[in-house]
Amino acid sequence: xxxxxxxxxxxxxxxxxxxxxxxxxxxxxxxxxxxxxxxxxxxxxxxxxxxxxxxxxxxxxxxxxxxxxxxxxxxxxxxxxxxxxxxxxxxxxxxxxxxxxxxxxxxxxxxxxxxxxxxxxxxxxxxxxxxxxxxxxxxxxxxxxxxxxxxxxxxxxxxxxxxxxxxxxxxxxxxxxxxxxxxxxxxxxxxxxxxxxxxxxxxxxxxxxxxxxxxxxxxxxxxxxxxxxxxxxxxxxxxxxxxxxxxxxxxxxxxxxxxxxxxxxxxxxxxxxxxxxxx
Numbered sequence: 127x128x129x130x131x132x133x134x135x136x137x138x139x140x141x142x143x144x145x146x147x148x149x150x151x152x153x154x155x156x157x158x159x160x161x162x163x164x165x166x167x168x169x170x171x172x173x174x175x176x177x178x179x180x181x182x183x184x185x186x187x188x189x190x191x192x193x194x195x196x197x198x199x200x201x202x203x204x205x206x207x208x209x210x211x212x213x214x215x216x217x218x219x220x221x222x223x224x225x226x227x228x229x230x231x232x233x234x235x236x237x238x239x240x241x242x243x244x245x246x247x248x249x250x251x252x253x254x255x256x257x258x259x260x261x262x263x264x265x266x267x268x269x270x271x272x273x274x275x276x277x278x279x280x281x282x283x284x285x286x287x288x289x290x291x292x293x294x295x296x297x298x299x300x301x302x303x304x305x306x307x308x309x310x311x312x313x314x315x316x317x318x319x320x321x322x323x324x325x326x327x328x329x330x331x332x333x334x335x336x337x338x339x340x341x342x343x344x345x346x347x348x349x350x351x352x353x354x355x356x357x358x359x360x361x362x363x364x365x366x367x368x369x370x371x372x373x374x375x376x377x378x379x380x381x382x383x384x385x386x387x388x389x390x391x392x393x394x395x396x397x398x399x400x401x402x403x404x405x
Contacts, residue, residue, distance in 0.1 A: 198264075198274055198309035203336035204404045209327050212340040214367035214403035221368045221390060222400040223383075224315070224341060226277055226348075227252030227267075229375020231260045236380045238270065244387040246397035248272045250374075251315040251339065254279035254299030257306060264306040273399040275313030275339065276300055283318040284326055293329045300333055312401055313339040320344065320371075339400060341371040347379045356382040361389050369400065 204211070214220065225237065227250045241248050250267050252274060257264055267274045278284055279298035287295065295317070300310040314335035316322040322330065322338045330338050343363045347356045356378050360370055372379055390397050 198268055198303065198307035199312055199401070200309050201312055201314075201335045201337070202401070207337060207404060209331070209336070210322060210338045210340055211369070211400075211404070212321075213342045213365075213369050214400075216365065216367045219366055219393070219395045220398050220403050221364060221366070221370065221395055222249055222403045223370050223372060223386070223397050224249040224251060224339065224400060226281075226315075226371070226373045227263070227274075228256045228277075228281060229373070231263055233377070233380060234263060234374040235266070237374060237383055238267065238272070240380070240383045241272075241387070241397070242270055244384070244391070244397070246387055246390075247399045247402070248397070249275065249313065249339075249400040251275045251277035251313060252299070252303070252311075253277050253281045253317070254302045255281070257299075257302045261306055264303065268307060271399070273312045273401055274303070274307065275311040275315065276303060276335070277315050278317040281317045284316050285319045285323045289325060289329065292326055293333070296326075296329055296333045296335075310334050312399075313337065315339045339369070341369040343368045343370040345370060345372050345379070345382075347376050347382070348373050350376060350378055353378050353381045353385070357385045357389070360386055364390070364393075364395075366395070367403065369403070 214222065223241070223246065225234075225248055227234070238248065247270075248267075250272055252264070252267075254276075264274060276296065276299045278295040279302075280295060282295065284292050284295055296314065303309065303311040310333070314330045314333070314337075316326055316338065321340050327338050342365075343360055345356050345360050351359075360382075364370070372383075387397060
């Protein structure tokens with residue numbers, strides 16, 4: 127390279143700057159968990175009593191140091207994709223294994239390590255309170271090329287919440303991601319629901335997430351049905367472009383993952399991040 131700024135590099139810089147501005151504005155302007163009347167927020171969103179309690183964050187490294195060590199890409203808009211994404215293109219042999227980020231970090235480490243041994247990349251939707259307890263997991267996930275996103279602050283049933291409470295759940299987790307990685311994360315997924323309601327979709331867009339990440343294959347691993355059941359469920363429904371829902375924190379998932387990765391390889395598919403799936 128000759129050091130000159132090409133149009134591509136200029137666009138990338140502008141996109142990154144826009145993501146940083148979104149996150150910074152979110153952190154500074156949405157600390158009360160709501161929006162202004164101008165952007166559709168209700169006056170109730172300004173009332174602290176309407177918000178759930180936030181678990182105090184443990185001390186972490188400075189945002190600048192964390193951003194250098196594990197810089198998370200900003201959310202991006204994918205042309206041709208709906209606001210709520212449940213799968214990728216069906217004409218390419220790629221799938222995305224997505225994990226709800228919560229539970230024992232040792233189990234999470236086992237899942238990540240198994241994927242990396244197979245050359246797979248995952249998408250982790252982290253719960254904010256989990257990041258408070260285990261802030262090093264953010265850098266661990268990003269450091270090996272996995273996607274990291276937002277799965278709300280307390281993993282409550284967001285679709286049943288009022289506007290201000292639901293927005294607070296999204297933005298609280300976004301602030302933690304930004305503090306740890308310099309970005310609000312690549313994706314948002316609603317908690318305790320496969321699909322977000324129109325209200326939650328709108329709130330996610332307001333918080334800076336162009337898309338809501340759903341899925342078309344549910345492993346049901348959180349019911350602890352046993353390794354054969356998890357493997358059969360996923361293998362039986364997996365198609366090109368599938369987005370699979372899995373969870374950290376369950377022994378069945380750790381044991382089933384190598385079998386699933388072998389099956390993906392046998393079908394000549396690749397397990398990629400959701401960002402790569404849609405690119």
